[in-house]
Amino acid sequence: MNRQPDKINYLYGRLSNEDERIGDSMSIENQRAILTKYAEDNGFTPYVFIYDDGISGADWDRPGISKILEDVEAGRVKSLITKDRSRLGRDRLKLGFLTEILFPQHDVRYIAIHDNTDTDREDDIAPLIDLFNEWFVRNTSKKIRAVWQSKGKSGKRLAVIPPYGYRKAEDDKGQLVIDEESAAVVRRIFRLCVDGMGPAQIARLLNSERILNPSAYKAAHEIVKKPRPCKDPNFWNTTTVHKILDAPEYLGITINFKTFTKSYKDNKPRFNPPEKQLMFPDTHPAIIDTETWEIVRKMREHKRRVPRYGETGLFTGTAYCSDCGAKLYYHTRIVWNKAKTQSRYEGSYSCSEYRKDVQYLAHGRKCTCHFIREVMLEQVVLDDLRDLLDFVTRHEKRFIRLVMDKSKAEQTRDAAAKKKTLAKHRQRITEIDALIERLYIDNASGKVPDERYEKMSAKFEAEQADLIRAHDALEAEIGEQEETADSIEKFIRTVRRYTTEIEKLTPAIVHEFIDRVIIHEPEQARGDRRQKVEIIYHRIGKIDLSEWLTASA
Numbered sequence: 001m002n003r004q005p006d007k008i009n010y011l012y013g014r015l016s017n018e019d020e021r022i023g024d025s026m027s028i029e030n031q032r033a034i035l036t037k038y039a040e041d042n043g044f045t046p047y048v049f050i051y052d053d054g055i056s057g058a059d060w061d062r063p064g065i066s067k068i069l070e071d072v073e074a075g076r077v078k079s080l081i082t083k084d085r086s087r088l089g090r091d092r093l094k095l096g097f098l099t100e101i102l103f104p105q106h107d108v109r110y111i112a113i114h115d116n117t118d119t120d121r122e123d124d125i126a127p128l129i130d131l132f133n134e135w136f137v138r139n140t141s142k143k144i145r146a147v148w149q150s151k152g153k154s155g156k157r158l159a160v161i162p163p164y165g166y167r168k169a170e171d172d173k174g175q176l177v178i179d180e181e182s183a184a185v186v187r188r189i190f191r192l193c194v195d196g197m198g199p200a201q202i203a204r205l206l207n208s209e210r211i212l213n214p215s216a217y218k219a220a221h222e223i224v225k226k227p228r229p230c231k232d233p234n235f236w237n238t239t240t241v242h243k244i245l246d247a248p249e250y251l252g253i254t255i256n257f258k259t260f261t262k263s264y265k266d267n268k269p270r271f272n273p274p275e276k277q278l279m280f281p282d283t284h285p286a287i288i289d290t291e292t293w294e295i296v297r298k299m300r301e302h303k304r305r306v307p308r309y310g311e312t313g314l315f316t317g318t319a320y321c322s323d324c325g326a327k328l329y330y331h332t333r334i335v336w337n338k339a340k341t342q343s344r345y346e347g348s349y350s351c352s353e354y355r356k357d358v359q360y361l362a363h364g365r366k367c368t369c370h371f372i373r374e375v376m377l378e379q380v381v382l383d384d385l386r387d388l389l390d391f392v393t394r395h396e397k398r399f400i401r402l403v404m405d406k407s408k409a410e411q412t413r414d415a416a417a418k419k420k421t422l423a424k425h426r427q428r429i430t431e432i433d434a435l436i437e438r439l440y441i442d443n444a445s446g447k448v449p450d451e452r453y454e455k456m457s458a459k460f461e462a463e464q465a466d467l468i469r470a471h472d473a474l475e476a477e478i479g480e481q482e483e484t485a486d487s488i489e490k491f492i493r494t495v496r497r498y499t500t501e502i503e504k505l506t507p508a509i510v511h512e513f514i515d516r517v518i519i520h521e522p523e524q525a526r527g528d529r530r531q532k533v534e535i536i537y538h539r540i541g542k543i544d545l546s547e548w549l550t551a552s553a
């Protein structure tokens, strides 16, 4: 006789960071103890204990629960037991589906010990418990967020772990004080950088001296309560050194809201743009003086130009494809010398639409490669910028006149088309007003039934709103163009700040002068590789200097 294998009794535990924050201190170990005792006392043997650690109850993509539900659907489960219903999840709709539809369908008995619910009995209270659990986490999370926001806005430090070099004051946990031993290492790292050492070299030096790395140091000195396991406490990686050299905290500054999370259902930290971060000076003693900090900033700006793997390019976000208009994608590759004895990273760009399709070759690529090496692009832009600055410095008045003429010509071409569209928009907006009015009268007289009236008037109003938005945007654009003189003046002011010739492009210079560069596909002519690059400057647009220079000759 074929005996069916025994069905499983599952005991399930869950603990999320959120639960810990809202004060649920029921550790996985405690849950296990409660569950196994209950199972043994009540004859749910043998049993299997499965848990998910660090995952919110609003998230159903948990490995442990997924395994259990898979087995439920396969008919392998006899019962499921949790400490309380919120361990299973905090989403009442999903819980309702599980306990009222899925479990009964597969003959699974579900017990929540502390809530005293059991699917073998009639439980009127169960949905209310679920509702309360969901409300509780949402409400608490809202409150925590509000407290968090006001704390952060008042300049109190939000980050829990002190930066390396500091520890929390004994009498006031919110206050950072200098931890002399690690602060000495921070000062040394800055000094080594000023002396010309790069982060990788600094990391190697610290490694050779077997100095504890920041996480190991914080763990050893109990600056962090729950340290993460650390493979090699003496290993410093380059990123750690980078982070230290870039941390404004060492100037005595607190930065809050570096990251944010979307909601209690989505706890993934995301980076805030700089304008949303808040900065508070002098919140704690500085470890590094402003002069050293400034020198290190300058040194690091120059160092940036040796591409490293994974670094962003000088023109990331500025370079565009001439054919499809997509941004160019920056990538680095290793280039060897002829003897294969030395290698270096070389940065280059290619069309992101082209790159995207590599995985889906069957569908064909949307664009071509538009490949350009960063050194080439840098040279082209640097030469053009230098010539332009030189021209502006020597012939300022002529420059102003030429740009004015150029933009006037562009404007007349452009404005004619825009004004035509504008007139069309205006006409349609008035038309819609009339239509809505007629519709209203027809509805009032009973010609158009209410339901139809609601639908149609909503449709007209939506169309009108869209038109008004487009109209205003267009009008603003036309207005903007008329401010050319002001733009040129601003551009010249930027130029004046560069009194000596620019030797190297930095991200700051690129962002200050250049709106975008447009890269064309190279042309192969008699073994000659020619590639067109268009440079669009901020405020003044594209400048064809060679034309002006020949005109003046």
Ligand SMILES: [Zn+2]
Binding pocket: 321, 322, 323, 324, 325, 326, 351, 352, 353, 354, 367, 368, 370
């Ligand atoms: Zn493209």
